[in-house]
Amino acid sequence: MIPAHPGLRGGPVYLDYNATTPVDPRVVDAMLPHLGHHFGNPSSSHSYGDQPRHALEQARAQVAALIGARPDEIVFSGSGSEADNLALRGAVLRAKADRPHVITQVTEHPAILETCHALERLHDTEVTYLPVDGDGLVDPAALAAALTERTILVSVMAANNETGALQPVAELARITRAHGxxxxxxxxxxxxxxxxxxxxxxxxxxxxxxxxMYAPKGIAALYVRQGVALEPLIYGGGQERGLRSGTENVALAAGLGAAAQLAAEELVDGGSQRIAALRERLHTGLTARLPGCIHLNGPVEPRLPNTLNFSIDGIRGHELLDAVPEIAASTGSACHSGEHRPSPVLSAMGVPETRSLAALRLSLGRWTTADDIDRTVELLERAVN
Structure with a gap:
């Protein structure tokens, strides 16, 4: 049974799980011993290092099990942005090619896009940015055509954070690896x-x-397939296979490990299907209450089970959310100095500016209930009308 979350009690309906997730109380329980009693350095050879070292090994195994990897292929980092930097910059700096070539796509997270821009600026790297179609998906044929003899790395996300669109990762990876x-x-x-x-x-x-995924901020991991050589971003004592030196944050790693194990169990128990059903209840409810006004942004499938990105005719997303403080969610626009602009993701998909500015992203999670969904539909209908 999933324990209640104290941070969500009595507050607005939380539908911004793609931005961040509440830390699961069971994850907190896994972390607490390493914030107090088990304080030792995992690199220490004496007994105070034993429990922290064991916790790191367990967390590595838990994360590896979630994605079908080996424990020694998991490298802990301080954030997803750091892990992305290690993957991209690490591959480029280790490459022996003259003017290495990297391929990505236009709707990637800024952690990828900005790293690519830095590689172009600082390391004479050529970067190709593949377009996406109206559903936000990369054409595998476009990737195959973009590969050159200097291509050392392709980076394409699994799922888009705004629309939930799932890229054809296995096919893209097959094309890339066949090219070397x-x-x-x-x-x-x-x-x-x-x-x-x-x-x-x-x-x-x-x-x-x-x-x-219900662990704290400040912890992430990079799977590095055995045999893949990367240049470290942080040099020092050689922790994390020498790729990320610095004394490990055992408590946060233990939290990520616990979160990975809970996620694996939830996938087996049908948690994703439950959330997908709630998402469809939300979409169906809004379509029924606001007929002819709702437009889905992104594919119907393949899509994350928890993500609904849609536009409502005649409104602006940020104004609607301002009018409904009882809902915590995100819009399809970016605010710069008080001016709202269309989402670059939706623009790359060819979504018209007026529809992009009207977009909302509602993302569900572990503590979303049917009552939350019904209340959201009622509140949005009332505010729109």
Whole structure:
């Protein structure tokens, strides 16, 4: 049974799980011993290091089990952005090619796009940014055409954080590896929501983020397939296979491990199907209450089970959410100096500006209930009308 979450009691309906998730109380329980009693350095050879070292090993095994990896292929990091940087910059700096070539796509998270821009600026790297179609998906044929003899890495996310669109990762990875390049996948939004298996998908590098799956902020992991060589971003004592030196944050790693185990159990128990059913209840309810006004952004399938991105005719997303403080969610626009602009993701998909500015992203999670969904439908209908 999932314990109640104290942070959600009595507050607005929380439908922003793609932004961050509440820390599961069971994850907190796994962390607490390492914030107090088990304070030792896991690198210490005396008894005070034994329990922290065991906790790290257990957490590594738990994260590996979630994605079908080996424990020694898991490298802990301080954030998903750091893990993405290690994958991209680590591959480029280790490459022996003259003017290495990297391929990504236009709707990636800024942790990927900004790293690519830095690689272009600082390391004479050529980067190709693949377009997406109206559903936000990459065409595998476009990837195949973009590969060159200098391509060392392709990075395409598993799931888009705004629309929930699921990329054809296994096919893209197969094309990439057949060409002799590495394939990295940012799975920040996908891990724990859908089954992932790095062996079946054929990825070489994969990012997992703690605060997207009910662990705290400040902890993430990068799967690095055995045999893949990366240049470290942080040098020092050689922790984390020498790829991320610095004394490990045992408590946060233990939290990520516990979160990974809970996610794996929930996938087996049908948690994703429950959330998908609630998402459809939300979509169906809004469509019935506001007939002809609701437009889905992104694919019907393949899509994350928890994500609904839609536009409502005649409104602006940020104004609607301002009018309904009882709902905590995100819009389809970005605010710069008080000016709201269309989401770059929706723009890349060809969504018109007026529809993009009207977009809302409602993302569900572990503590979302049917009552939350029905209340959200009622509140949005009332505010729109």
């Amino acid at each position: 390049a590495l394939f990295h996948c940012d799975a920040a939004q996908a891990a724990g929501k859908i089954p992932l298996d790095v062996r079946e998908s054929g990825v070489d590098l994969l990012t997992i983020v703690g605060h997207k």
